[in-house]
Amino acid sequence: MKSQDIRKAYLNFFESKGHLIVPSAPIVLKDDPTLMFNNSGMAQFKEYFLGNGTPKSPRIADTQKCLRVSGKHNDLEDVGFDTYHHTMFEMLGNWSFGDYFKKEALAWAWEFLTEVLKLDKDRLYVSVFEGNPAENVAFDQEAWDIWKQYVPEDRIILGNKKDNFWEMGDQGPCGPCSEIHIDLRTDAERAAVSGRDLVNADHPQVVEIWNNVFMEFNRKADGSLEKLPAQHVDTGMGFERLCMAMQNVTSNYDTDVFTPLIEKVEQITGLKYTSNEVKNVSEEQNKTNIAIRVIVDHVRAVAFAIADGQLPSNTGAGYVIRRILRRAIRYGFTFLNTKEPFINKLVEVLANQMGEFFPEIKSQQQLVTNVIREEEASFLRTLDQGLQLLDKVVAETNGNEVSGAKVFELYDTFGFPKDLTALILKEKGFSYNESDFESELQKQKARSRAASEVSTEDWSVLIPGNVETFVGYDQTENEVKITRIRKVDSKKDGILYQIVLDNTPFYPEGGGQVGDKGTLVSANETIDIIDTKKENNLIIHFAKQLPENIEVDFVAKVNTDLRTSTSKNHSATHLMHLALRNILGTHVEQKGSLVNPNYLRFDFSHFSKVSDDELRQVEASVNSQIEAQLQLVEHRNIPIKEALEKGAMALFGEKYGDSVRMIEFGESKELCGGIHVKNTAEIWHFKIISEGAVAAGIRRIEAITGDAVKDFYKNQETTLAEIKETLKNPQDILKSVASLQDDNAKLKKQIEQLVKEKVDGLKDNLLADFQVINGINFLAKQVDLSMSATKDLAQAIGTSKPNSFVFLASVEDNAPNIHCYISKELVTEKGLNAGNVIRELGKLIDGNGGGQPFFASGKGKNVAGIKEALEKVINYIK
Template identity: 90%
Template sequence: MTSQDIRKAYLQFFESKGHLIVPSAPIVLKDDPTLMFNNSGMAQFKEFFLGNGTPKSQRIADTQKCLRVSGKHNDLEDVGFDTYHHTMFEMLGNWSFGDYFKKEALAWAWEFLTEVLKLDKDRLYVSVFEGNPAENVPFDQEAFDIWKQYVSEDRIILGNKKDNFWEMGDQGPCGPCSEIHIDLRSDAERNEVSGRSLVNADHPQVVEIWNNVFMEFNRKADGSLEKLPAQHVDTGMGFERLCMAMQNVTSNYDTDVFTPLIAKVEEITGFKYTSNEVKNISEEQNKTNIAIRVIVDHVRAVAFAIADGQLPSNTGAGYVIRRILRRAIRYGFTFLGTNEPFINKLVEVLANQMGEFFPEIKSQQQLVTNVIRDEEASFLRTLEQGLQLLDKVVAETSGKEVSGEKVFELYDTFGFPKDLTALILKEKGYSFNETEFETELQKQKARSRAASEVITDDWIYLNQGNVDSSGSEQAKQTFVGYDQTESEVKITRIRKVDSKKDGILYQIVLDNTPFYPEGGGQVGDKGILISRKSKVESQKSDEESQEEIIEIIDTKKENNLIIHYSKYLPEDLNQTFIAKVNTDLRTSTSKNHSATHLMHLALRTILGTHVEQKGSLVNPNYLRFDFSHFSKVSDEELRQVEASVNAQIEAQLQLVEHRNIPIKEALDKGAMALFGEKYGDSVRMIEFGDSKELCGGIHVKNSADIWHFKIISEGAVAAGIRRIEAITGDAVKDFYKNQENTLSEIKEVLKNPQDVLKSVASLQDDNAKLKKQLEQLVKEKIEGLKNTLVAEFQEINGINFIAKQVDLSMAATKDLAQAIGTSKPNAFVVLASIEDNAPNIHCYIAKELVANKSLNAGTVIRELGKFIDGNGGGQPFFASGKGKNVNGIKEVLEKVVDYIK
């Protein structure tokens, strides 16, 4: 069976068991602040396990794109070195939300593997949870008894908490699990050593393929467990490992999931990959195999992340994607001799291979290719820069061991990999202090952990008429913010969160809320909760009560739950409050959001329908819009976009809002859906004239409310991705007011001329003429100084030497040093000058001295730079440096004489 056949067989099987087949959620998560990426099949269903939503079916099956490269689940450094770990992988899953449980889940798992796929039963082992008395969780007798119907007891393994108790995180739903493992070794190996002893022992051919998790507990903040009100099933089967088992190979990379990509790498590089079936390969071939495995694995992760809307960057999820790609580039550079971008050429193979089931990789193929190619070119330049920096570090090193701190600086600042540094140093006969490197690395990790450490308490449930202690009724929370900016509310739950970054904050959940939670590029609302708190008992009862105001500093959505953030809690949590949105901020934000829609339409009209939104930020101050486009947007095109948006504003287009309409109906009406977004069966559609988009954000009622639209900047974000920043409303008024004030100041400086442009042009002409005159004077001064200084050369040890301070600019001093240096054979020149209160020094050494006496201007400058509190560098025959200590020039000129002597 091909991989496509296997995937289809799985989904068809569970469809026959009454499961609704749903598409994979995007690999990049947008509405779960606890995760960067979808790292398991169950991630998109967390809201149902937590009781914050109701699934459209109690039985669901899918294949989910997963990425495990950060946090608790991080397989990145294992990838390539073994044959079964991956960054991106597919997780086949079937789910029961309060419906069937262990009996059906295990029976169907066995039926699918042994009757549909016809895997050899003698190669399968199963495991059940052995129990944990410390947590009062018993041995999973039920699962054990079920398995006895299908396998002999010697094939049932008791697993501990690490192997057979699955948890969503430090807190939340969890439960015992039952894994299925397969032994893919040869018959001879199986006869010699029992597969039972190799289960969960990291053997490359005895691997877990399916995990059946029985969600029946909730892990609380103090570590204790409580029973969930309903029992759920959460299963996950590694698609790549299943393909390995079905295609009779002993490596995931020998399956047709990877072989087309490997063939393309072989074609591009000329290096050959050897199958896992080939034994006793050379060390060189092993390095080649590792490099090719890294590349074909990583390109999948990066390509799907970009297709889902996550561009490589220097922060957050974007940094993780960039790091994965750079790891692949570096392995190609080091072991396959690839000095030019080539990984982007694999995208076409990937799109043809997986586009049928994951259409996003096909539709976004060109963008993904462009972004990867641009990133490759950039990092190859960085590698080249790193090589030069490494040469400098080696030149400054006494002895044969380079400082580990310096190597870490190359790694941390320039992204230069440690193992590549080690390889290059080894070729030069050097090593580096690994202990120092690890010390610096651990310091950095500790700083990072400290900055991101968050301690989250359990939810405290209130007002039991609205929600029970399990949270199972919390799906009833309603958002009323489309129609009103204040509402009468009750608090249904609270939770304290303590982070190094923000300190102690309180998360507040309301039974209904007008506060829009951050999402779709729009920032979350701010505002207040207002209560009426009584005077203290000692005061008269008829005295007027006081208002208590709790500031809401942000609003976010987590697992379908709208959460309000505050630094304080009300004194009485059970009373009724008025939730009031900050309407000034809301109004400004809504103007920017509606203008974003109008600009999207304008860009597609003026630049072409290839333009697609690739990211946005909408806040009260400005809007930011990233979009796909192959070249810089010209000034004329930007003027056309501005004019188009402002024409739509002046047309007074009325907002047309469709709430909760079927997604198919919305798409049929012409609404744009964005790649990388997760849409339900029912959606909200926003129309302003010809602008039609699926959107959950806040908008103005009429385009005229925006007042005016002004583009502030346009630039590149990545290959094929441009970014526009713009303003609306009061921000435009402030912009034009500042422009007017600036113009007034310019007029005043120019003595209030009638024609400002003519006056400025005249100034520019005068300045250009003066610059030419100054350049001529400097040339004459340099020529005069040259003649004077040539006469002052001293001969020291066969070297024509001069060291002087001159009264010239840094650039002119550099020209003078080269001019007098070329006028004498065996010349050694050091000139110093001061510009803008900063000292600079220049060293010229004749090429014959560089060759015959092993002198190096760069080394000289680095030594002399210490006396002026500076540094520098350059070529062996010419180098320059700049510092801070003007008084050090005298010492520089004295020390260089000593150096020559």
């Protein structure tokens, strides 16, 4: 069966068992501060397991895009070296929320694998939890008895807590699980060693394909377990591994999930990939195979993350995506000899392959391609810089072992991978101190852990079973009761208290809009609410202290000044989105936003700089909508299908329910949960402050509204008055500035002429200073000129004599610069290279540089180093 057919068969099977089929949630999580990425099929259903929400159906099935590259579940370093670990993978899942339990889950798993897919029953092994007396959790007799109906007892394996007790995290829902493993070895291998002995032993052909988790317990902060009020089923089957079993191959990479991508890499590089069936490949071929596996795996993770709205960056989830992509680029650079961007060319193959089931990769194909191409070009430049830095480290090393701390500095500061460093050092006859590197790495990890260390207590529930309601669209003040509290202690923020209310007017951070601030007021005290966020469907209010009496009634009061300013910026964002699409084209889509009381920031897809004229048009369009006094039209709990039919914009990477909130201002129609003005006239005025690039194909506009615009124009007035005063209060300020510019241009021309005359005079003097050494006309001098004039002089002198080697240095703004000219006949006949000269001698002035073999320049920081450079340059021709 082809992979497409396997996926459909799974979903059709569970639909026939009464399951609602739902789409995959975005791979990037935006409303769960405990996770960066969806790392399992159950992540999008956490709120239901925690009892904070009600699912659309008690039975659900899906295939979920997952990413495992950080935290507890981190497979990154295994990817490429084996045949079954991945960064991004699909998890086929079926779920029961308080409905069916072990009997149905296990029976249906067996039925699907053996009757629908016709997998060989004799190759399947199952495991059940052996129990844990220390935690008072018994052996899973029920699962054992169910499996005995389908599987001989010698293929039922007892598993320990590590293998057969699944936990969401350090706290939260958990329970025993029952895994299904398949033995894909040859008959001869199976006869020699029982598959039973290889289950959970990391054998590449005896692999887990399905895990049935039975959510029975809640793990508390002190480590103890308590029974959940309802029992749930959470299952996950690795799609890629299932395809391996169904397509009669022994590697995920030999399935049609990956072979189209591998074929494209082969076409681009001219290198061949050998399947897992080919044994005893050479060491060189094995390196090629690993590199290709890394690349085809990583491009999937990066492409889907970008399509879901996460751009590569230097922080958080964006840094993880950049790191995955750079790992792929580096493997191509080192082992496939790819020195130009090429991974972006795989996106088209991926879109054609998976676009039917995951339409986001098809619709965002151009953006994804452009972002990856730009990231590739940038990192290849970084690799080139890293090579120069490594040359400097080698030159400064006594002996043939480089300091591990230096290698770590290259890795940590410049993103230069240690294994690439090791490879280059080996070629130069060097090694590095690995224990020192690991020591520095562990220190960094310790610092990182300390900075992010968080201790979270269990929730203290004051009002059980309360379903919190948000009333903030209509009210900014409301009577409330505290329903639950917990204490959180982090290195970053110190001790904070998280408070949940029975109802709240506080808007929680989301959709780019910051969370509300305000107060909780009782008869005796006032508690400041410093932020509001949402976690697992709970609206959480942050405070630095708890009320003395948490059981009394409170009045929740939103800071309306901040709320009003924020709402103006949020509504202006919608108006600007419409204006950009009207002026630049309908390819414009929102790719990120920040809305706070001070300003708005809006990232959008567009492939060139927005011109000043276009920005003026956008400003004018938004302000015309403000002046039109457009009334807010709000649709709450409207079916998403109806909203889209009305023309509402939906954003990629956002998770929408069946019912949504739709905001209209005239022609502007968007799905949005944020706070808005009632009439566009409240915004007063809109002003763009800046526009620039964020990534390839992504632009960013920052703008202000309301009082911030008034302050902006006041500052402009003040600045203009100061300019007029500086210019002695001319009647026509523009004419005065133009006159200054004319005078400046004339003076500049005069200076250029004087410099030219000075260069000509120096040239005549220096021509007399040439020495002839080994048949080469040699000159090395320091001159009193600017950097550009010194460069011109070096070229002018060099071209005036045959067989010339000219090295000139000068100082400009207290920064030394050096230039080297070598006649082309010396380059071709004697192998001299000006670029190499500048790179080596540039170290003496604490700088770097480069250029062509016949001419190169460099700049540094250490002026004193010029003297030694002038003394040493003669060694190149001696």
